[in-house]
Amino acid sequence: YPSPRPTSPGGLSPYDKDAPIHTVDEFINGFMDELNFGRGVSLARSSRNDQYIALSKAVRQNLQARWMKTLARQYEEQAKSVAYLSAEYLLGRQLDNALLATGMTDVVEEGLDALGLSLDRLRAQETEPGLGNGGLGRLAACFVDSLATMSVPCIGYGIRYEYGIFRQEFEDGWQVEHSDRWLALGNPWEFPHPEHAVTVHFGGSTETYTDDRGRERTRWLPAWDVQGVPYNYMVPGYRNGRVNTLRLWSARATRAFDLRIFNAGDYVEAVRAQTFAENISKVLYPEDSTPQGKELRLQQQYFFVACSLRDQLENVLPKYFDLANLPDRVIFQLNDTHPVIAIPELMRLLVDEKGMEWDDAWAITQKCFAYTCHTLLPEALEVWSVELLGKLLPRHLEIIYKINEIFLDEVRAAYPGDEIKLRRMSIITDHPERSVRMAYLATIAGSKVNGVAALHSELLRDKVLPDFSAYWPDKFTNVTNGITPRRFIRLSNPGLSDLITQTLGDEGWVTDLERLRELEPHADDPAFREKFRQVKAANKQTLAQVLSTRDNITLPTDVMYDVMVKRLHEYKRQTLKLLHIVTLYEQILSGKVAVEDVMPRAFLFGAKAAPGYRIAKEIIALINAVGKTVNNDPQVQGRLTVAFPANYNVTLAERLIPAADLSEQISLAGKEASGTGNMKFALNGALTIGTDDGANVEIRQLVGDDNFFLFGMLEPEVEATIAEGYSPVSVYENNPQLKATIDLIASGHFSDGDRNRFEPVISNLLGEDRFLALADYAAYLEAQQRVEAAYADPDDWSRKAILNVARSGFFSSDRSMVDYIDRIWHTPAITQ
Ligand code: GPW
Incomplete structure (x- = not known):
């Protein structure tokens, strides 16, 4: 495969034929259409928010044509793509970036000026999407920017939190938190697709049964479900005609909730129960590097990865795709341990739902995941209590136990009699309570494990995961972070x-x-x-x-x-x-x-x-x-x-x-x-x-x-x-x-x-x-x-x-992407 390098600007003219807006007049027309017919207001009566939204929608027109073309090219090439799984994307304001990527700034400035409006003032109207805490979320945003700029197929998956990171104020010098109502005035940068909602299940129990080929199988009998509605965001490459996708999931009550309402005596109480489902994507947990182990957070994690895997298998891949070839088509990059529940989820989909044998499914799963660790602090390494995980995701817990059992048999064979090592390497720990070490699960299942700077990768190998790096020296690598x-x-x-x-x-x-x-x-x-x-x-x-x-x-x-x-x-x-x-x-x-x-x-x-x-x-x-x-x-x-x-x-x-x-x-x-x-x-x-x-x-x-x-x-x-x-x-x-x-x-x-x-x-x-x-x-x-x-x-x-x-x-995060591609992903760039 050719290793992609960033495409230099001028590869495509910023005003290429797909874009509807090239001139000041075209911009003014586009803007006025969005204002008059999109917002339903005249210029004279429009608010600054009307103007900001009309402006954004005019600018995004130039990206949309390229977006569709990028998706079409990707589909034609059936190229391997990166599915970046991240609980956080700290994007920053979108308008400025869209203007830069399209090269429209001058035309827009002139057009607004002619209308007696100021670009600077309208820019300030945007509330940034604060869907992350800090470095980890911002890194994800830089990476998707670089991949788009390098014409590498990538889809970023995450959660559309209704409330992002809190707004901080000081009262007598003391921090007080206010909710971040970033969606309150409308969001011109997202494309909701409720018709593509997917269902995600929780709770319940499992049972074994004999399938029509006489094989002993297991199935999950979940207790409740929610729907994930995809909201698509454009990720524009820098003046290269590419636009990749960021797909953020929002939770919504399913039909099952509606039926319950219909059958319930207390209608108002039943409608209230709907908000239970919608709570899943309500708010970003504001802890940076110190996970809290809360049930809702585990729900969020499973919710977005279950939606994303389903989306890949059922919407992105062609019909009748042979899943044995999955590793040729997608690599799921795990941004820290937050999305690691995707590993047992893929196993469940392949074994329970597609009827694959365990070993075949495991071989595929191992090739489809790679894990990035972002910390050395022991308190930041995520663990989930077995009790909580078993209650929320009983089938996944069984699968994790089986992965662990098979892995520990391997370790036992490699180090006979070393019970201490066995206990050290087990995914399940008993202290301080019986729980699942998500970093171990990711390390065992992933094709690669990387740290985020040279020193960090070294310490990760030698101090955090020494048993694993001794057992699989080639699994460990470094990719130093970057910024766009x-x-x-x-x-x-x-x-x-x-x-x-x-x-x-x-x-x-x-x-x-x-x-x-x-x-x-x-x-x-x-x-x-x-x-x-x-x-x-x-x-x-x-x-x-x-x-x-x-x-x-x-x-x-x-x-x-x-x-x-x-x-x-x-x-x-x-x-x-x-x-x-x-x-x-x-x-x-x-x-x-x-x-x-x-x-x-x-x-x-x-x-x-x-x-x-x-x-x-x-x-x-x-x-x-x-x-x-x-x-x-x-x-x-x-x-x-x-x-x-x-x-x-x-x-x-x-x-x-x-x-x-x-x-x-x-x-x-x-x-x-x-x-x-x-x-x-x-x-x-x-x-x-x-x-x-x-x-x-x-x-x-x-x-x-x-x-x-x-x-x-x-x-x-x-x-x-x-x-x-x-x-x-x-x-x-x-x-x-x-x-x-x-x-x-x-x-x-x-x-x-x-x-x-x-x-x-x-x-x-x-x-x-x-x-x-x-x-x-x-x-x-x-x-x-x-x-x-x-x-x-x-x-x-x-x-x-x-x-x-x-x-x-x-x-540059472009260099980080080259390193990920060479060392981990092996994804080619799209040509033409
Ligand atoms: F603990 N980082 C972060 F590793 O911003 F999960 N939030 C987090 O929850 C974690 C890490 C986690 C940061 C690191 O602290 C920082 O050193 C690094 O540059 C950044 O992630 C991106 O890799």
Whole structure:
């Protein structure tokens, strides 16, 4: 098979013949039709929402023709396709991306202008689909973007949550969650297909029977069911005429519910029962990397994979397709363990429903799945209690037991007498309660298992799944994560994009990001550095403007922007960043440092905490309290500014990242699987201060040690420190500055004299400090001094920043896709 490379723009004209809108006049006509006949309003009486929806529907017309053509080509070629199974897609706004992909921006801007409307204002009307928590969901969105751009057949499957990730607000600095009603004003980007609804069953029991060939078989007698309605979304390739599909499932009550209503005495009560079915796709669970083991979540997982498998077998494949050839036609990529219940589901479909023999079905299943692990945290590895799984999916539990039994027989034969190994490798564990280890099931069934950065894949092999990697060394591989350059530089950083295009001579870098290497010689050119600085300065102005209107935050624009944006998690160590800020402040208060000698900086945070994660919410409150005090203390003379805009999301990331000078990637070594924010910052010309963790390792190798501020323990040192019996209190007692810093917080200085207010954070740090923030504190401060020294030389800083951009091409998700294709999927690109 030919390994696809991204198709460069110009492969097809952005205004090819399939698109109905080419000119300003055609756009105006299309827009007015959508407004008058789609919305039923005149321009004069239309609301901004009417205008946004009409605009989106006019733009999407240009994609729809290409969408149908892509599907037709795919069908003609009967090509193998990727079915990406992910419980989350953190897509970000759709309108901008559609305009970019179609190349319609100028025509639309001109047309709207002629009508007295502003594209910027209409853009702002869109609520982003927040159907994910953080990195994992955003990665899925980047991957489907890259596959479309590379003309690789892919369908993304997921859940159309009615409420996505919660909207965060602060009340007295404390996080409060509001529901995200992203669908409230209508969604012009989805295509519902209720006529293609599929039924999914739950509960009940199983029974054995003898089939007409005299074979002993098992069947599932489920107790209840729901329907999954597919909602299709277009995934446009970048100016290549391709549009792939994202198919999100929404739950709806079945006829069975209707009948119950009909037969029930209490009609109103029976109608109410319908909402039970609809609850399944109601809300995204807001826990990132800490699954809760709730029944509704297991229902969600089974719901979307059962719909997706059914869709593949019955709608995507031709009639009378020989399922023995399934692995030639589709590879199901499991985005972490959330969709792993698809494995016993495929076995059930093949064995129970299609009458296949177990061994044949297992051979097919093993070739059809591959598993990506995204974590090293033991608490993030999903397990389901046998009791819950057996109640909800009794047949699947039996199948899992049988997979385990056959596998353990193999292990027994390979390691005779090693009962301990047997217990270690069993899918079923008895502690703390009898449960199913989903990562083990995925590893045993999958053709490949991959980690998401070089270090992560190594630790996954050696620390998390050592027995399995010893048994199947070839099953384990790495694919380092990536980010789409379309959204995360071309769209979000137009200033830098224009500078790159001017310098390189064409726009080809947008689909061939390694071409950024051509910028390297310009890093030494003073004129280029000056232009680069102007772009950064303009991005700061834009951000300051956005935060002023969005959050009523006042930001200086002539200072270093030091940015830490990611989910709030102890292992990511927002507290270490906070200790740095409080240290700088304490040094001013105590007179250790004259305020004139403090380097002016703005510290920007963005972070949501899982609503039930107490200590994470306390940390948010503390950041806000420190910000309030520092920002308002006249002794600081405005040199330190802390800004924490609420509700960090993709839309805000697109503004924050291009304005950053310094990227904070300070997780404890060995805890962050990869990180992808780190890549976005480097690509946008921020320097990283970071630990030797996740993809930071590869970023540093590529950009060079001189252009990266490394600090902190390495993973083996972390292990050794913990093994020796780590005592955070003694670190505190032996470092006077750390002591002064923590004591300032404990004194009530940031809490109107209330010494108890932040006691939970303090005692967590001094008593436990699970992620060794105090142990890395001194090294972090030292690295921050190196940052200040480097920033004092603007020309040299610019040089480093430009080299970060020039050497970040590797982190394109297009490259990640090439690696998945070569190492795991073996799917060719569509030609023509
Ligand atoms: F725990 N990640 C995430 F592995 O965003 F499932 N949510 C999650 O629930 C998990 C992982 C899970 C992140 C990783 O923390 C991050 O390091 C990685 O870059 C990202 O997934 C994409 O691979």
